[in-house]
Amino acid sequence: MNVLIADDEPISRRLLEILLNKWxxxxxxxxxxxxxxxxxxxxxxPKIAVLDWMMPGMDGIQVCQNIRxxxxxxxxxxxxxxxxxxKEDMDNGFRAGADDYLAKPFAAQELKARLRAARRIIDxxxxxxxxxxxxxxxxxxxxxxxxxxxxxxxxxxxxxLHRSRRxxxxxxxxxxxxxxxxxxxHKYGHLAGDAVVRExxxxxxxxxxxxxxxxxxxxxxxVIVSPECDxxxxxxxxxxxxxxxxLQPIETFVGTLPVTISLGITVGNDEKQAHLLVxxxxxxxxxxxxxxxxxxxxxxx
Numbered sequence: 001m002n003v004l005i006a007d008d009e010p011i012s013r014r015l016l017e018i019l020l021n022k023w024x025x026x027x028x029x030x031x032x033x034x035x036x037x038x039x040x041x042x043x044x045x046p047k048i049a050v051l052d053w054m055m056p057g058m059d060g061i062q063v064c065q066n067i068r069x070x071x072x073x074x075x076x077x078x079x080x081x082x083x084x085x086x087k088e089d090m091d092n093g094f095r096a097g098a099d100d101y102l103a104k105p106f107a108a109q110e111l112k113a114r115l116r117a118a119r120r121i122i123d124x125x126x127x128x129x130x131x132x133x134x135x136x137x138x139x140x141x142x143x144x145x146x147x148x149x150x151x152x153x154x155x156x157x158x159x160x161l162h163r164s165r166r167x168x169x170x171x172x173x174x175x176x177x178x179x180x181x182x183x184x185x186h187k188y189g190h191l192a193g194d195a196v197v198r199e200x201x202x203x204x205x206x207x208x209x210x211x212x213x214x215x216x217x218x219x220x221x222x223v224i225v226s227p228e229c230d231x232x233x234x235x236x237x238x239x240x241x242x243x244x245x246x247l248q249p250i251e252t253f254v255g256t257l258p259v260t261i262s263l264g265i266t267v268g269n270d271e272k273q274a275h276l277l278v279x280x281x282x283x284x285x286x287x288x289x290x291x292x293x294x295x296x297x298x299x300x301x
Contacts, residue, residue, distance in 0.1 A: 001119055002026040004046035006036035006063065007081070008055045016050065019108055023115070033058030037066055040076060048118050053082035061096045068097035075125065077118040081106070142216040144194055145201035153215025153223050157274055160213075160227045164269040171227050172234035172267050175281040176204065176241060178220030179260045179293040188254045195252040196220075196259055200245055207244045208237070223281075231267050231298065238263040238296040246294065262288040266299035 003025045007013040013029060020027045028046050030036035033055045040049060040063070049067070051060035058066075064078050080098045094101070099121075100114055140152045148156065157173065164171045178200055185193040197220055204222060205214055213225045226237055242261055249256040264284025268277045280299035288297040 001048065001122070002028060002044075002046040003048040003050060003115070004028045004030060004036060004039055005050050006030040006033060006055065006060065007052040008032055009052070012052070019111065020115075023112055025115070032056065033060065033063045037063050040067060041070075045076065047122050048077045048079065048115065050079045050081060050115075053080050064096045064098050077122055079114060079118060145198055145216050147201055147205065147222070148213060148215030150215065150217055153213060153217070153225065154274070154278075156213045156215070157223075157225050157277070160225055161268065161270060161274055161277075164227060167228075168269070169228045170230050170267050170269050171225065171277075172229035172231070172237065172265060173277050173281045174224040174226065174234060174238050174241065174263055174265050175217070175278075175285045176222045176224070176238075176245075176261050176263045177285055177289070179262055179289075181220035184257060188252070188257070192252050192254045192257070193220075196250050196257060199250045200259060200261065203245045203247075204241050207241050212237075223278075229267070231265070234265040234267055235296060235298060238265050242294070242296060260294035262293045263296045264288055264299065265296065 003020055005013060005016045005020070005027060007016065008031055010031075013031065017027050017029055028039055030039055033051075034057055036049065036051065037058060039045065049063070051063055053060040060080050060082070064080070067076050067078060077100075078098045079100045079102060081102050081104060083104045100118065102111060102114055140149060141147065142149045157171070160171045178196065181193055181196065184196055197216075200220070201214075201216065201222065204224070208214055208224055209226065211227060215223050217223045224237070224241070226234060229237065242263055245261045246259065249258045262285060264281045264287065266277050266280040266284060284297045284299040288295050291297065
């Protein structure tokens with residue numbers, strides 16, 4: 001683990017560096033507060049900062065305050081070193097955001113113990129962040145395709161409609177459905193059907209614009225939300241999705257399966273009417289199915 005040492009006294013700085021290297025830490029050295037703050041803003045910044053309180057220019061307290069003001073999801077553990085021993089001084093240090101406080105002169109073993117505790121806390125915070133990230137993915141993503149799940153894509157639709165109303169633009173809603181997925185599941189099994197859904201979702205995901213959003217609505221049904229897109233743009237988008245999804249049969253463990261999709265589109269700009277847009281896209285999709293599948297239909301204006 002990388003530890004930053006910031007101390008303006010060369011002898012103290014070198015002693016700390018020797019001790020931390022001996023204990024197995026990677027060490028980054030700064031001779032003043034400004035240099036320490038610059039190093040703590042880098043992409044691979046140290047996760048622990050051992051700061052001397054009294055430094056010319058930017059002192060340890062100011063560095064600590066800067067860290068807390070600009071903190072992100074990867075916090076820095078700050079240990080202040082100082083000759084100040086008054087309770088008021090300690091309170092000031094903790095109010096500035098310090099995690100721990102060690103008075104000079106200190107015993108090497110005490111510093112070692114404080115750093116061990118800091119490392120344990122950082123490890124726990126990283127594990128917690130990983131769990132939170134996993135939960136976020138689990139609650140917002142479809143487990144089969146990795147696309148947004150139904151509730152997430154509908155939330156995106158509401159958000160884009162709200163924005164479009166302010167900007168006086170339009171949002172296109174495209175609803176796509178795999179043709180004959182039930183027959184594939186019945187004839188070849190649901191694992192084969194899952195393979196078809198995954199590959200179709202991949203093809204569609206690579207066919208939309210970077211600022212569009214795609215989610216799995218259920219079964220073999222997908223929803224694409226396209227901001228700043230009028231009816232002509234939505235038709236072009238849907239035709240591109242259809243042609244690229246149907247471009248070639250899908251390879252599965254039961255063999256090569258030809259697949260087509262049907263699509264319905266609608267356009268709106270009022271977040272209060274989101275459910276009406278969904279209903280209109282569903283109706284247009286149903287019309288595409290009735291008209292023979294493997295086609296695009298637009299909702300009646």
